[in-house]
Amino acid sequence: MTTPFTSPLPEAIDELWQRRTELTPQDAEARATIVGAVDELDAGKARVAFVDRATDEVIVDERAKRSILLSFRVLDMAEAQVGDFHYHDRIPLKTRMDGVRAVPGSIARWGAHLAPGVVLMPSFTNIGAYVGSGTMVDTWATVGSCAQVGENVHLSGGVGIGGVLEPPQASPVVIEDEAFLGSRSMVVEGARVREGAKLGAATILTSSTRVFDAETGDELPRGEAPAWSVCVTANRVKSFPGGDFSLPCLLVLKRLEAGQEHDKLALNELLREHGVNA
Structure with missing residues (x-):
């Protein structure tokens, strides 16, 4: 019997997802939790999906996807510049x-x-x-x-x-x-x-x-x-x-x-x- 998958990301993401329509960039605590979760994806310490070699099934980490979707709600639009190229986006x-x-x-x-x-x-x-x-x-x-x-x-x-x-x-x-x-x-x-x-x-x-x-x-x-x-x-x-x-x-x-x-x-x-x- 295979062990059920447990996301390495914090359970708080699920709670934030339930009230996602209320979140804004002013919610500092929520933003810190969400940014920390996406940072884990960035570092490869968590990932959205992977193949379970024991079952050959693709396992999806819903919490990882929720973290990404939530980031669009809690990050402000920001300007960035690379040489002569200018950008305006929520995601750096x-x-x-x-x-x-x-x-x-x-x-x-x-x-x-x-x-x-x-x-x-x-x-x-x-x-x-x-x-x-x-x-x-x-x-x-x-x-x-x-x-x-x-x-x-x-x-x-x-x-x-x-x-x-x-x-x-x-x-x-x-x-x-x-x-x-x-x-x-x-x-x-x-x-x-x-x-x-x-x-x-x-x-x-x-x-x-x-x-x-x-x-x-x-x-x-x-x-x-x-x-x-x-x-x-x-x-x-x-x-x-x-x-x-x-x-x-x-x-x-x-x-x-x-x-x-x-x-x-x-x-x-x-x-x-x-x-x-x-």
Whole structure:
């Protein structure tokens, strides 16, 4: 039997959530509690969600999400400046960057955790996100609020990772360790890219996307790229009263050996056989 999850954040967050409509930036005690909770997320001492290895389920810390939502009520709008660029927002930019390479043009908001070894090209990482060690967030990629990205992941240029901040109990997008997302791929609505999965360029994955195995034709769990697989967006014909229409799906082209090292050239060659690039 697994031990029920207990949030590391203070129970006071739940009480504040019940009276959230009453909170203002003038509530100093509430603000201190909420800022302290989001600081824990920023430091990686707490996180919005994680995969329970014993059950393979995504566990969501509702208290973490509530902390973020409450911060919008108790923080004043403030001006900030970086060089010639001026900003006006409630949420400041992230300052805890130990061991992180953040090149000019990259933006990360306070409340996002970036583990040592993360590389940020000009990109955007939103509050509540978690990015694991060794992960590359490439040019113009976006990591949405509360999105969970594992270790040694490559988010190629223009990749869009949705968040899912509300409702608090909803699972955010989860990208597990060793995954590779090709250019302009989009993963949204709490979809899950499992360990070692590789997505070809412009792959679209939502929580309701149907997933099929190209070798067997079997339908797999919706909204998930299987572990150690190579996947692309495809179309499947469905009949409606008004005619037959092609609807997008995720097609699993190949299964990889668990732990197989990512070979960009080999992946490109495989995808090009099917008219797709990485």
